[in-house]
Amino acid sequence: MSARQLGMVIDLNKCIGCQTCTLACKSQWTDRGGREFMYWNHVETKPGKGYPRAWEEAGGGWDGDRLRPGRLPRLAEDYGIPADFNFDAALFKEGEAPLRPLDAMQWGPNWEEDQGAGEFPNGYFFYLPRLCNHCTKPACLAACPRQAIYKREEDGIVLIDQERCRGYRYCVAACPYKKIYFNPLAGKSEKCIFCYPRVEKGIPQACAYQCVGRARHVAYLDDEDGALHQLVKVWKVALPLHAEYGTQPNVYYVPPLSPSAFDADGKPTGQPRIPDDYLRQLFGPGVDAALATLKQEIDKKSRGEESPLMDMLIAYRHGDMFRLSRPEGTQP
Amino acid sequence: MRPALLGLLLLFAAPAWSAPPPERIIRVAEMHGLPPLDPVAAAWAKAPAVTLQLHPQSTVAGGPGGATLPVEARILRGGGQLAVRLAWADTGENLLDARATDRFADAVAVQFAPVGATLPYIGMGEPKKPVRLWLWRAGGKPERLTATGFGSLSKQGGAPPEAQSRRTAAGWEVVLRGKPDVPFTALAFAAWDGAEDGRAGRKRLSAWQALIKPGGRLPAGLREEARPGGDAARGERLYAELGCAACHGPQAGLAPDLTNAGNIHWPGYLRRAIREPAAFLVPGYAAIMPAFSLRPEEIENLAAYLMKPSP
Numbered sequence: 001m002s003a004r005q006l007g008m009v010i011d012l013n014k015c016i017g018c019q020t021c022t023l024a025c026k027s028q029w030t031d032r033g034g035r036e037f038m039y040w041n042h043v044e045t046k047p048g049k050g051y052p053r054a055w056e057e058a059g060g061g062w063d064g065d066r067l068r069p070g071r072l073p074r075l076a077e078d079y080g081i082p083a084d085f086n087f088d089a090a091l092f093k094e095g096e097a098p099l100r101p102l103d104a105m106q107w108g109p110n111w112e113e114d115q116g117a118g119e120f121p122n123g124y125f126f127y128l129p130r131l132c133n134h135c136t137k138p139a140c141l142a143a144c145p146r147q148a149i150y151k152r153e154e155d156g157i158v159l160i161d162q163e164r165c166r167g168y169r170y171c172v173a174a175c176p177y178k179k180i181y182f183n184p185l186a187g188k189s190e191k192c193i194f195c196y197p198r199v200e201k202g203i204p205q206a207c208a209y210q211c212v213g214r215a216r217h218v219a220y221l222d223d224e225d226g227a228l229h230q231l232v233k234v235w236k237v238a239l240p241l242h243a244e245y246g247t248q249p250n251v252y253y254v255p256p257l258s259p260s261a262f263d264a265d266g267k268p269t270g271q272p273r274i275p276d277d278y279l280r281q282l283f284g285p286g287v288d289a290a291l292a293t294l295k296q297e298i299d300k301k302s303r304g305e306e307s308p309l310m311d312m313l314i315a316y317r318h319g320d321m322f323r324l325s326r327p328e329g330t331q332p
Numbered sequence: 333m334r335p336a337l338l339g340l341l342l343l344f345a346a347p348a349w350s351a352p353p354p355e356r357i358i359r360v361a362e363m364h365g366l367p368p369l370d371p372v373a374a375a376w377a378k379a380p381a382v383t384l385q386l387h388p389q390s391t392v393a394g395g396p397g398g399a400t401l402p403v404e405a406r407i408l409r410g411g412g413q414l415a416v417r418l419a420w421a422d423t424g425e426n427l428l429d430a431r432a433t434d435r436f437a438d439a440v441a442v443q444f445a446p447v448g449a450t451l452p453y454i455g456m457g458e459p460k461k462p463v464r465l466w467l468w469r470a471g472g473k474p475e476r477l478t479a480t481g482f483g484s485l486s487k488q489g490g491a492p493p494e495a496q497s498r499r500t501a502a503g504w505e506v507v508l509r510g511k512p513d514v515p516f517t518a519l520a521f522a523a524w525d526g527a528e529d530g531r532a533g534r535k536r537l538s539a540w541q542a543l544i545k546p547g548g549r550l551p552a553g554l555r556e557e558a559r560p561g562g563d564a565a566r567g568e569r570l571y572a573e574l575g576c577a578a579c580h581g582p583q584a585g586l587a588p589d590l591t592n593a594g595n596i597h598w599p600g601y602l603r604r605a606i607r608e609p610a611a612f613l614v615p616g617y618a619a620i621m622p623a624f625s626l627r628p629e630e631i632e633n634l635a636a637y638l639m640k641p642s643p
Contacts, residue, residue: 075432146532167531182434
C-alpha cells in the first residue's frame, strides 16, 4: 500500500464506446516497437468475452494470501494480430474490392462490438472501458521473481522497471484483469503507466482527458472533495470491477442503468434490461444500492431539485473532473 | 595402470578429499589458437566428454519437476578464450518468437564460480559472492550476465560470448565461447525447456563442477568444499531427531527442500549452512532456522546424509 493513491472513476452511463480513450492511449504509448497489438486502455462490449479473449476465465489474482494460477493470452487467438489492410487495392485502385485485413484475424480489441446478449426486444449491452487498475494489492508485483514491478509511494501507480524485467511473464499470468502485455519484440512485459509523465505535470491521463463523454474522473482517494472519495466512499455509486479477484483495484465504475425490459405482450416489465445478476457478477453486491441511489438522484434532478451527486457526474466543468494537485500542506 | 589396481591404490593411499563424486570434476582440453564455435568441428573430439545430470530446480517455487536431464559437456581452452560445448536431448525446438506472447525459448546457461575461499551458492550466487554467467537462448543473442542470488540476474559489461547452435533430430548442440572476465574455479550448467514454459527458476541445474586441467587434481581451495563428511546413517537419524524435514521437506514450503540437496550442493556448503544458517538465506525464505549447538562430527554426519545420492 502506498502513501497516496491516485484513482479513476468511469461512469458507464456516459460511455458511448467511441474508443477515443483507446486511441488517445494508443497514439501516445503503444503504436510502435512490438506494442501494436497492445491496448493499455480499451473499451469492450459487455456481456462478451472481451479483450484479451475470455480474460475473466484466465485466472490470476488472489486466493486469500496466495496467488491464483493464471494463463498467458496468445497473440493471434486472444489479443488479435495487428493486421495490415488492403488500403491500396480498396482505396486507390479501380474496382469493387472491399477494405479487408490481409491476415486472417481471429480476434481483436473490439471484436464483439455491440453484440451483447439477450433476445429482441430485450437485447442489451453496455461498454466497459478497461485499463490497469493500479491495484492496492497488485498480484503482478507479488508474482515477479525479480522485484521488477513497483508501486510508487506518492500516487500508487504500478510500474514495471524495464531495466529489471526479463520477460518471464509471471505478472501477465498473475494479473486477473490481463492488463500486462508481453512485448515479444522487446522481450519484456509492459503495461499502462497511468500516464505518470503527464500526472507529474498535473495533466490528466490521456484516456481521461480525451474522453468526449466526460465519463472519467481522476482524483486521489484521500482527497475528500475529489470525485473518488465522493463517488466511492460517500455516495457509494462507484464500484471496483471484480473485487473478488482480491487485488483491490483503484479504477471504479458507476454501473449502468438500463431501460425496462418488455414482456411477451410488449409491455414494460419494470425490470431493467441488463439483469441485476449480471451486474452483481461484475461489480459485486453493492451494485443494487448504487443503482438505487443513481435512480433516486436522477429523479430528484428531473424534479428540479438539487443533487450534488448528479452535478458531479454531469461534470459541468471539464476541469473539475481532474484533481491532480496535492492538497495544501501534504507530502507524499 | 589397470582400473582395479588404481582403485585399490586410491582406497589405501588417498585422503578423502581426493575422491569427490566423479561428476563434480570437468576436465578442460588445451589447444593452440581459438577453440571452434562450430559444434561439429573435429577439435571437439580432443575435449573429454562428461555427462552431467541437471536436476529440476526445487529450492524455490516454480521449478519444473519431472526427470533429470543428462547434458554432455566438453570444454576447450586456447587463444585466451574458453569454449563450452553442451549437448542435450530435447524433443521440440522452441525458439524466441517475435510473434508469440505465450511461448518460451529453449535455453542453456554456463555459470562461473570466481576464485574464492568457498564456492558461491549454486543458486546464482550470494550477496557477497557473485557468479558470472553466459546465457544462450534459442533464436536469440547470447548474453553475459552476473548474479548475487535468485532474482538478481543483471547484465555484465564487456563483450558477450559468441554462440553457435545446431538443432539435431535428438536435441541441441550449443557452443558458447568467450573470455571469462574473472579467474574462476568451477562451472555449473542450467537448461530451460521452452516446451514446459521454462524461464527463471523453471529450469534444471547441475552442481558446481571444478574445472581441472588434464592430469590435474582438485585445486587446494576446493578440497575442503569437496570433503565428503561423516557417517550418513547417523546423519539420517540426527536429521529425524532434530525434525529438519518439518521445514526442509518436499512440501513444507518454509525453507529450501533438501530432499535431493546432494544433487546440486557440495558438502562444504551444507556444513556452512548448518553451522551458520543465517549467514546466507535463500531469497524468499525467512531467517527461522536456529543455529543448533551440534558437535563437529554431528555436522559432518548431517552433511554426509544430505549428500546421499538421490534415489
